[in-house]
Amino acid sequence: MAEELSKPEPQAVSADLPLLRIDAVVKTFGGFRAVDRLSLDIGAGEFFALLGPSGCGKTTLLRMLAGFETLDEGRILLNGTDIGPVLPHQRPVNMMFQNYALFPHLTVRDNIAFGLRRARMPRSQIDTRVAEMIALVKLEGLETRKPDQLSGGQKQRVALARSLARRPKVLLLDEPLAALDKKLRESTQLELMEVQRRLGMTFIIVTHDQEEAMTVADRIGVMAAGRLEQVATPRELYEAPGSRWIAEFVGDINLFEGQVASREANRLAVSTNAGMLLAAQPRQPITNTIVAVAIRPEKVKLSRRGPMPDPLNAQAVNRLEGVVTDVGYLGGLTTYKLKLDSGAVLRSSMANTARIDIDAYSAGQRVVAWFTPDDCVVLEQ
Numbered sequence: 001m002a003e004e005l006s007k008p009e010p011q012a013v014s015a016d017l018p019l020l021r022i023d024a025v026v027k028t029f030g031g032f033r034a035v036d037r038l039s040l041d042i043g044a045g046e047f048f049a050l051l052g053p054s055g056c057g058k059t060t061l062l063r064m065l066a067g068f069e070t071l072d073e074g075r076i077l078l079n080g081t082d083i084g085p086v087l088p089h090q091r092p093v094n095m096m097f098q099n100y101a102l103f104p105h106l107t108v109r110d111n112i113a114f115g116l117r118r119a120r121m122p123r124s125q126i127d128t129r130v131a132e133m134i135a136l137v138k139l140e141g142l143e144t145r146k147p148d149q150l151s152g153g154q155k156q157r158v159a160l161a162r163s164l165a166r167r168p169k170v171l172l173l174d175e176p177l178a179a180l181d182k183k184l185r186e187s188t189q190l191e192l193m194e195v196q197r198r199l200g201m202t203f204i205i206v207t208h209d210q211e212e213a214m215t216v217a218d219r220i221g222v223m224a225a226g227r228l229e230q231v232a233t234p235r236e237l238y239e240a241p242g243s244r245w246i247a248e249f250v251g252d253i254n255l256f257e258g259q260v261a262s263r264e265a266n267r268l269a270v271s272t273n274a275g276m277l278l279a280a281q282p283r284q285p286i287t288n289t290i291v292a293v294a295i296r297p298e299k300v301k302l303s304r305r306g307p308m309p310d311p312l313n314a315q316a317v318n319r320l321e322g323v324v325t326d327v328g329y330l331g332g333l334t335t336y337k338l339k340l341d342s343g344a345v346l347r348s349s350m351a352n353t354a355r356i357d358i359d360a361y362s363a364g365q366r367v368v369a370w371f372t373p374d375d376c377v378v379l380e381q
Contacts, residue, residue: 017080019044019202020065020170025074027060034060036226037074042170047196047203049217051210053249057226058206062172065204066095078169089118094168098175100159102147109134109143112161119166133161136195153184160192164199173205177212189215210250214238222246238296240283244379247294254295254346260286267373274344277318279376292379297349299375302336302361306368318376320346320369324361334360338369 018041027035035057042048050058063069065076067088075082083091094115102111112133116126134140137157147155156176163171176192177185193216196203207213213220214234221231230242241247248255258272266281270293277293301307306319322340329352336348346369352360361367 017077018042019046019079020204021075021077021080022061022065023075023077025061025064025076026072027057027064027069028072033226035064038223038226038228039074040221040228040231042202042204044202045200047193047216047218048205049213049220050204050206050223051213051220052208052223054208056223058223059174061223062095062174062204062206065170066093066172067091068095092169093172094163094166094170095172095174096159096163096176098178100147100155102155102158102162104147107144107146108139108150108158111147111158112165115162115166129165133165136164136198137161137191152180153188156180156188160195164195164201168201170202170204173203175207176205177207178209185212186215192216222249224249239377241294241377241379244292244294247292247377247379252297252347252349254297254300256293256295256344258291258293260289260291268378270378272344273342274340274346275320275342277376278373279378280373282378286378286380288380290380294377294379295371295375297335297347298333298351299371300346300348300369301371302338302348302350302367302369304367307370317370317372322346322367322369324363324365324367327361327363336361338367340369 020042022038022040024037024039025035026033026037038057038061050061052058060069064071067083067086071084076084078092083093103114106114109130112130113126116129121129134143137160139154139157139161142150142154147158150158160176177188180188189212205213205216217234219231219233220237222229222237224245230237230246232240232242237246237250241250244255247253256272256274256277258270258277260268261271261276262269268279268281268286270277270279270291272293279293307317320340322338324336325339326337328335331352333349333351336350338346338348340346348369
């Protein structure tokens with residue numbers, strides 16, 4: 001039955017307009033600006049994540065989209081129509097809350113049907129729609145149970161089905177997986193992605209979990225202090241952070257302060273506290289000589305003697321020597337902390353490709369760390 005699930009009706013959107021346009025919106029609480037002139041376009045059928053630390057304004061923005069918070073300034077356009085004045089229950093938008101907000105006295109079937117009955121949909125259509133939703137989220141056989149008879153993952157599915165039942169144009173998800181344990185959260189992320197793909201619906205998820213955002217989203221908007229710091233695909237965000245703040249916030253990173261010593265061809269030579277480092281020329285021109293060089297730990301290779309020199313390109317590899325001070329075995333990979341001869345600290349993360357530890361290093365062992373100029377990202381701020 002799930003395979004025959006009907007998709008939302010095609011959304012007539014002008015070719016030059018996104019499905020959802022957030023235009024310079026502002027929300028203040030007292031003297032505090034929770035959202036500060038934020039603008040963002042989200043396309044039809046996109047899975048978009050709002051990522052950021054607690055208090056950055058991401059949930060406030062989501063609540064404005066749902067109509068639970070009024071805008072102080074700006075507009076929210078859906079299909080080119082300003083929905084700011086539209087009441088929450090009249091918007092073609094639905095929201096799935098972090099605590100699921102299920103009705104404890106209603107069964108699974110009745111929880112899912114609740115919004116459809118409020119909309120006065122004919123009973124036969126309600127029965128058909130509820131059956132579609134139950135099949136979609138794989139709750140067959142649990143229709144007559146009440147929320148206190150369900151596991152956390154099952155409650156999450158009921159809440160999702162109820163949110164989807166009225167076929168909103170945009171589904172808003174506020175930390176929907178926060179209450180689940182790690183393994184269940186990971187499997188549910190994949191199920192959520194599958195549901196979104198099959199429906200072709202626009203999903204906007206708020207999360208503080210970087211791994212979750214990187215897993216489910218087509219694009220991620222990183223927020224801080226009510227503003228968007230960067231909007232990019234997960235790969236772009238990780239490999240080409242737009243600022244030093246983004247580089248430090250998203251994933252683990254080695255960051256070395258330095259000064260541009262020379263520029264040649266497509267490379268920069270940067271004198272840092274770890275030593276002289278060669279980095280690929282950034283996409284955006286570097287206008288300041290004071291910079292930071294960022295290297296992800298998984299880009300840093302370790303060996304006992306270092307890479308074999310290339311006679312045609314002897315400067316192609318950054319080579320740093322030091323002593324292993326800490327080792328962390330994490331199953332699929334091992335993390336190392338090194339104290340370099342310069343006194344700086346460098347972290348490396350290496351995949352465990354062999355079952356036995358023939359390639360492992362131990363604390364106190366002297367090693368060579370190396371990485372290429374293309375592994376380095378030069379940041380001005």
